[in-house]
Amino acid sequence: MVRGSCVLFRKYGNFIDNLRLFTKGGSGGMGYPRLGGEGGKGGDVWVVAHNKMTLKQLKDKYPQKRFVAGEGANSRVSALKGSKGKDCEIPVPVGVSVTDENGKVIGELNKEKDRILVAEGGLGGKLLTNFLPLKGQKRVIHLDLKLIADIGLVGFPNAGKSSLLSKISHAKPAIADYAFTTIKPELGKIMYSDFKQISVADLPGLIEGAHMNKGMGHKFLKHIERTKQLLFVVDISGFQLSSQTHYRTAFETIILLSKELELYKEELQTKPALLAVNKMDLPDAQDKFHVLMNQLQNPKGTVQGTACTLLRRIDRTSCPQGSHIQQQKPLEIRAFYRKVKE
Structure with a gap:
């Protein structure tokens, strides 16, 4: 096994996972009635995937969030067939789902250079249109990013996911003794001295009923689809969201988390998983x-089979004290990740 130590965890601040954009295809060019000339078609608007692009970069570069393609050229004596207007390309990261204003999926971009037509240019003026050009298509689209990470941290609120990251890396995520400290995904990379790296996504805490979109469950669960392995982080003392909700033991927490994934999308149950039992410094x-x-080991019919068998490894941790953390550091995560890949 290649030796490696964690040298850096790069945290991407102000993470953005969705954007709303206005797009408009270019208008067609004027026809030439006297000579039967046809105006050029308006340019189209495309969404194109790029590996090194982020939605934050897109927003910073185009703060108006308006994308309009060029107009088609008018027909003229020297060029009876007008040239097509210039296309407009919107650079987006790989892993984006594109939907319209009504929530209908237009398409997904899953690899470099994938492209989707989102607004078509208008036709140029010709005989059928009395040589008058047509306007381009107007469309409001939503870009919805599903994170792509090697490891996804999954757990209920206040389980200690952010604390775990702060102990195994140089990251300094927001940490507090209340639920929902992490309100948006945090994406970073653990980099090693041999230049290998593993990306880790710290996802906001789920709640019971997340598969039915409670607590913005779908917004958070979608990111789990784009992780290769899962790291469940569970409080050994269990979990209770509020005095109005039921208390859940650590075992029930694991089962409920697993069930939420299964009910949201059954294939998520096939992902290999590691379990970190946190807060082992507490009494009892x-x-x-x-x-x-x-x-x-003996669920006695409580579990429907796969919930426990997917757990490849179980580790005890205490994030506030750091016990059992420094010994494993990201090496345990890396060893787990390498083993699963092989």
């Missing part, structure tokens, strides 16, 4: 851990 944590291990 060791006793609770032994109970949890017994429940995972």
Whole structure:
């Protein structure tokens, strides 16, 4: 195994995962009635995928978020057939889903140079249109990014996902003793001295009913689709969102998280998973851990098969104290990732 140590975790601040854009195809060119000349077609608007592009870069570069293609050339004596207007290309990151204002999916861009036509240019003036040009198509589109990461951190609010990242890396995510500290995805890369790297996505906490879009569940669950492996982070003391909701043990938390993924999209259950049992510095944590291990090994009909068998490894952690963290650092994550790839 290649030796490597974590040298940097680059955090991408102000992460943006969706944008609303106005697009308009170019108008056609005027026809030439006396000589039967045909005006040029208006330019089209395309969305094109680029590996090194981000939605934040797109927003910063085009703050108006308006994209209009060029107009077709008018027909004239020296060129009876007018030339086509200039196309407009919108550079977007790979992994973007494009929808219209009504939520209808126009298409997805899953690899470099994928392209989708979002607004068509108008026809040039000709005999059928009384030599008058047609206007280009107007369309409001939504760009929805599904993160592409090697490892996705999954858990209920306040489980310690951000704290875990801060211990295994140089990242300094927002950490506080209340739920929903992470309100948007954080994407970064753990880079090693041999120049290998693993991307990690710290996803906002899920809640029960996320598969039905409770707590913006679909907005967060969509990112899990684009991760190669999952790292479940679970509080050994269990989870309770509020005094009005049921208390869940650590075992129930694992089952519920797994169930939310399955109900949202069944194929998510096939992703290999690692489990980090966090907050092991709390009183009675060791006793609770032994109970949890017994429940995972002997679910007694509570689990529908795959929820436990997908867990490739279980680690005990205590993020505030750092115990069991420095020993594993990202090497354990890397070893897990390499093993799954092989």
